[in-house]
Amino acid sequence: MAPIPTVTLNSGYEIPILGLGTWQSKAGEVVSAVEFAIKEAGIRHIDCAFAYGNEKEVGEGIKASGIPRSELFITSKVWSTWHSRVEECVDQSLANLGTDYLDLCLIHWPVVLNPNGNHPFFPTLPDGKRDVIHSWDLKDTWKQLEDLVKKGKVRSIGVSNFSEMNLEKILPTAEIIPAVNQLELHIYNPQHKLLAYLRSKTIRPQAYSPLGSSGSPLVADELVVKLAEQYGVQPTDILLGYLVANDIITLPKSVTPARIKANATGPIDAWAKLTKEDIEKLDGLAAAGKQKRFIMPPWPVDLGFDNWG
Numbered sequence: 001m002a003p004i005p006t007v008t009l010n011s012g013y014e015i016p017i018l019g020l021g022t023w024q025s026k027a028g029e030v031v032s033a034v035e036f037a038i039k040e041a042g043i044r045h046i047d048c049a050f051a052y053g054n055e056k057e058v059g060e061g062i063k064a065s066g067i068p069r070s071e072l073f074i075t076s077k078v079w080s081t082w083h084s085r086v087e088e089c090v091d092q093s094l095a096n097l098g099t100d101y102l103d104l105c106l107i108h109w110p111v112v113l114n115p116n117g118n119h120p121f122f123p124t125l126p127d128g129k130r131d132v133i134h135s136w137d138l139k140d141t142w143k144q145l146e147d148l149v150k151k152g153k154v155r156s157i158g159v160s161n162f163s164e165m166n167l168e169k170i171l172p173t174a175e176i177i178p179a180v181n182q183l184e185l186h187i188y189n190p191q192h193k194l195l196a197y198l199r200s201k202t203i204r205p206q207a208y209s210p211l212g213s214s215g216s217p218l219v220a221d222e223l224v225v226k227l228a229e230q231y232g233v234q235p236t237d238i239l240l241g242y243l244v245a246n247d248i249i250t251l252p253k254s255v256t257p258a259r260i261k262a263n264a265t266g267p268i269d270a271w272a273k274l275t276k277e278d279i280e281k282l283d284g285l286a287a288a289g290k291q292k293r294f295i296m297p298p299w300p301v302d303l304g305f306d307n308w309g
């Protein structure tokens with residue numbers, strides 16, 4: 001099995017271009033999924049988050065794989081109720097994952113939720129809306145992450161779900177430029193303008209929900225099905241290969257062994273087969289009327305994204 005190619009982050013560290021997503025992977029399924037991904041599918045990159053509530057089981061899967069920690073790339077994310085307590089959040093992720101450092105740690109969302117509200121993860125106000133602290137300055141969250149790099153608890157730091165508007169809130173005072181911005185990226189939400197901005201700042205994009213999230217709805221797209229038939233590959237290979245061809249770090253989630261294996265190998269072959277014209281056609285689908293986001297939590301604030309809502 002050929003190793004999955006890596007790309008270099010602005011921090012100098014290498015990251016495998018394909019990883020395994022773990023959001024909504026049930027505790028009872030994720031241990032064996034992670035073990036299988038590492039042992040049998042050549043996956044070395046696992047995308048986790050404190051808020052997913054399954055990092056302990058992900059850690060068990062990592063341990064069961066028997067692969068040395070130094071060969072793995074593990075990402076976690078600081079949840080919105082922990083912006084004022086970044087180290088506390090990261091320490092819990094480290095303990096759950098059974099490691100003493102993260103390869104990458106992200107701010108999960110550029111929205112701060114009340115740490116003293118009516119729920120530890122999703123506090124709400126009496127009107128049912130999320131209980132957001134509007135006065136918090138995102139650069140203070142970023143500074144805490146920079147301090148964790150200095151302490152050796154995290155190697156690279158980045159953001160997730162940040163528009164240009166929110167990146168501009170941290171970049172002027174940042175000592176460390178974010179290594180990545182993890183975003184919803186796929187054929188129906190390619191965010192071309194934001195990607196050009198990120199590249200101008202050396203920030204690498206990471207694609208979440210590359211298959212359209214739960215149930216992988218994007219596999220039914222007409223052009224994707226046509227290209228898959230033409231090249232004798234799976235529609236998922238076209239969806240993931242398209243992102244990899246655009247130099248985007250891609251994070252498909254699965255708890256199904258055959259799919260985990262297919263997602264780790266197929267896209268690299270598909271990437272080699274896709275022509276410039278194929279990529280241009282896939283790049284143009286959203287502008288031609290198929291623009292769609294699948295992940296739009298009810299944040300009661302403007303995130304500064306095009307095509308939100």
Ligand SMILES: NC(=O)C1=CN([C@@H]2O[C@H](COP(=O)(O)OP(=O)(O)OC[C@H]3O[C@@H](n4cnc5c(N)ncnc54)[C@H](OP(=O)(O)O)[C@@H]3O)[C@@H](O)[C@H]2O)C=CC1
Binds near residue numbers: 024183213
């Ligand atoms: N930063 C953020 O805010 C976010 C980050 N993420 C990250 O990105 C990851 C991926 O995104 P996610 O939203 O989970 O969705 P994906 O686009 O990865 O789709 C996951 C779905 O596709 C199915 N699937 C996977 N592989 C195949 C295949 N080869 N053939 C058919 N179906 C397949 C899975 O089923 P099954 O598991 O049953 O096999 C699951 O239902 C997350 O798990 C998480 O790590 C996601 C959303 C937001």
Ligand SMILES: O=C[C@H](O)[C@@H](O)[C@@H](O)[C@H](O)C(=O)O
Binds near residue numbers: 051295297298
């Ligand atoms: O990483 C996954 C997603 O960001 C997920 O954590 C959120 O969409 C969350 O369910 C929410 O409702 O805000």
